[in-house]
Amino acid sequence: MSHFGRSGPPDIRDTYSLLVLNITFRTTADDLFPLFDKYGKVVDVFIPRDRRTGDSRGFAFVRYKYQDEAHKAVEKLDGRVVDGREIMVQFAKYGPNAERIHKGRVSESTSKLKSRSRSRSPRPRYRDEYKEKDYGSRSRSRERYSRDRHHRSEREHRYRSRSRSASPGNRKRGRYDDERRSRSRSYGSASPVRNSSKSRRSPSPRRSPSPRRSLSPRMSASPQRSASPRTTPPRGENVFGRNRKERSPTPKDDSPHGRRDDSPSPSPHKSDADE
DNA sequence: GTTGAGCGTT
Numbered sequence: 001m002s003h004f005g006r007s008g009p010p011d012i013r014d015t016y017s018l019l020v021l022n023i024t025f026r027t028t029a030d031d032l033f034p035l036f037d038k039y040g041k042v043v044d045v046f047i048p049r050d051r052r053t054g055d056s057r058g059f060a061f062v063r064y065k066y067q068d069e070a071h072k073a074v075e076k077l078d079g080r081v082v083d084g085r086e087i088m089v090q091f092a093k094y095g096p097n098a099e100r101i102h103k104g105r106v107s108e109s110t111s112k113l114k115s116r117s118r119s120r121s122p123r124p125r126y127r128d129e130y131k132e133k134d135y136g137s138r139s140r141s142r143e144r145y146s147r148d149r150h151h152r153s154e155r156e157h158r159y160r161s162r163s164r165s166a167s168p169g170n171r172k173r174g175r176y177d178d179e180r181r182s183r184s185r186s187y188g189s190a191s192p193v194r195n196s197s198k199s200r201r202s203p204s205p206r207r208s209p210s211p212r213r214s215l216s217p218r219m220s221a222s223p224q225r226s227a228s229p230r231t232t233p234p235r236g237e238n239v240f241g242r243n244r245k246e247r248s249p250t251p252k253d254d255s256p257h258g259r260r261d262d263s264p265s266p267s268p269h270k271s272d273a274d275e
Numbered sequence: 276g277t278t279g280a281g282c283g284t285t
Contacts, residue, residue: 021280021281
């Protein structure tokens, strides 16, 4: 009975699905099963994994037989630290077959518990329409695999960062969140210690929250490029400097290739005039 | 070895 999910959905006709978020990437269904089973009858536990890598996505689905128990588990396990991480248990909003589930039990359960769910802001999910094998097929099905963080764009990164402020209902997750946030912030802000005897930390490129604005010629200008005004086809610098003035009537900043700050390294003669 | 918003499979 440990092969949850492997046998597929057993029976969702009278089961209530709970969504467990914020679980560690190493947490497995077997680990959650005893935890949730203690509070009620767990019908099935499923942890969606990535199709490409096969790793856990960080959330799991626990199916309870009764909503009563499910509700209890939600309140009991919600905020509990599992494997060193605080998990968030809540009723599944969407079902595996949303179409099939019209007003079934699963949906009903969520409606009842809507009170707490309601606090959740309807944050717009930015999911890239990344098609894996959409060659020819224009079917825009629900590609949940598009949630690839590796292919995520910067603009989306900033977006989600701002929308991340929606997480009410969890009064216990203040500590952890704060800790994490603090660390995140001091990531490149300022290193208070450890830099005494050691050499100074090199400025990371990600340090700038808005690389676009910081793309000033002098900042973006590398010692190599700067020292070789002749060798470098100053296409990037010049264009950039001018571009700032909005000289280009055709703003094609949608370069799929990326941007010029990608260090075009145009000529192999770089070392020629570089140093 | 890593990641951390968000909603599911045989």
